[in-house]
Amino acid sequence: MQITKIKLVNSMGKTKGCELAPDLVIDELRRIGHNEKGTRIDFDQLNIREIGFDMNNLEEALFNIQRDSRTSFEKHFKNLFIGGDHNISYSVCKSFLKTEKNPLILIFDAHADCMQAGKEPTHEEWLRKLLEEEHLGSSNIVMISTRNIWKEEVEFIRRNKITIISMDVLQEDLHGVCDMLMERARSSSGFYVSIDIDCLDPAFAPGTGYIEPGGLSSRELIYMLKRLVMLDNFRGADIVEINPKKDINNMTVRLGAKLLSEMV
Template structure:
């Protein structure tokens, strides 16, 4: 499977370090010889050129690379901060009709800051009519600003708090899959802070009360069974904040299950 690496933290509002994640995650991935289902993990890596002086030049390079390598078969992007998803999903949506987006994240990323950062990229995608607000599901929310909450309500965006996930993650997953089947092809984005800090301490925003790695794997194992799920990204791992490497290992494990 084709894997694009995007080594940039330009949209992270000063929280640098996620640019180091792609190489370390892919290095750790080599230690996982087979997936849990016994499948070989085949990676065809492509590095996206980053212009550290201009986030939009970097983003345009990502869009070009995504379009070049995406042929309606599955593709992966490893970042990097979450603003990356603005550019990669934009490229995905340009090639697909009625495309959908599933995001596993502790935050809605719907702030009104400035275009485009890891705190507002979801809002920008919707406001620029790149993404239909009916075709997105946010999973795992547990820290949000009142303005984000108001935006979610005004746009009638489907979301599940972490409490809802904890109370019945199987039912939540059923609902997600039902929605995916009603869309065109779907893009899945995983912010590592969906996981509890006990499982992923190496990230920019540590939000207590998150999911376990196994719970995230449950979602991904089921979701990937749907053929219309075509793209996946992994973001917001900051290796230097986790000297034991737990977060990188979790990221590699998550990646392995989508790749298999």
């Protein structure tokens, strides 16, 4: 298992502080002896590394992340990435898509991230840019816990027939939704999970830039992740948008480490 730290932010200062999360999350991971499955967190067996880049040259940074993560997916079947803000997922997912014939990306996020994309993606439009460039459709993307969507994004999502699982649906039948996600994942050649920490209710994850009330509990997210990672074709995940500068009592950083521990 390889864990890669990506300390990139690109949103005109709105997510400033997320670049501090990777080191702090790994520090907290070292304080976890075993995960809930009873698996020992053995740092001798974990390859923890960092992608280097020039923060002042976004185009080059995204290229380096894509090139490096492509090598990671080719060398290691399972990869975990810690951001940084959500625009790191643009480059990482591009690399993942090139390694699978029938890929699936599951995105846990309070926001759709489908605003009109510019030349270089930010955390607000990375998914739209990825969908448009890679010609992805309803069979390749599922969005979960999304609960604040702008009109422009609604129209784009409808045109592309992207599946969104709202909090209303999750509240009614969490186990049934997880069964459906498992079935979708099984039918893919390989699947990847992108976790924006704001998918959680701010009561559980206050340390992020764009909190949205009414989200998942930490227990609900852990339940779904624990089931998903049991599948043989789980290829990896990222955890993004943890902002230690906005955290309370290190709650969100520790939760990020907890999520990592359940996926190793």
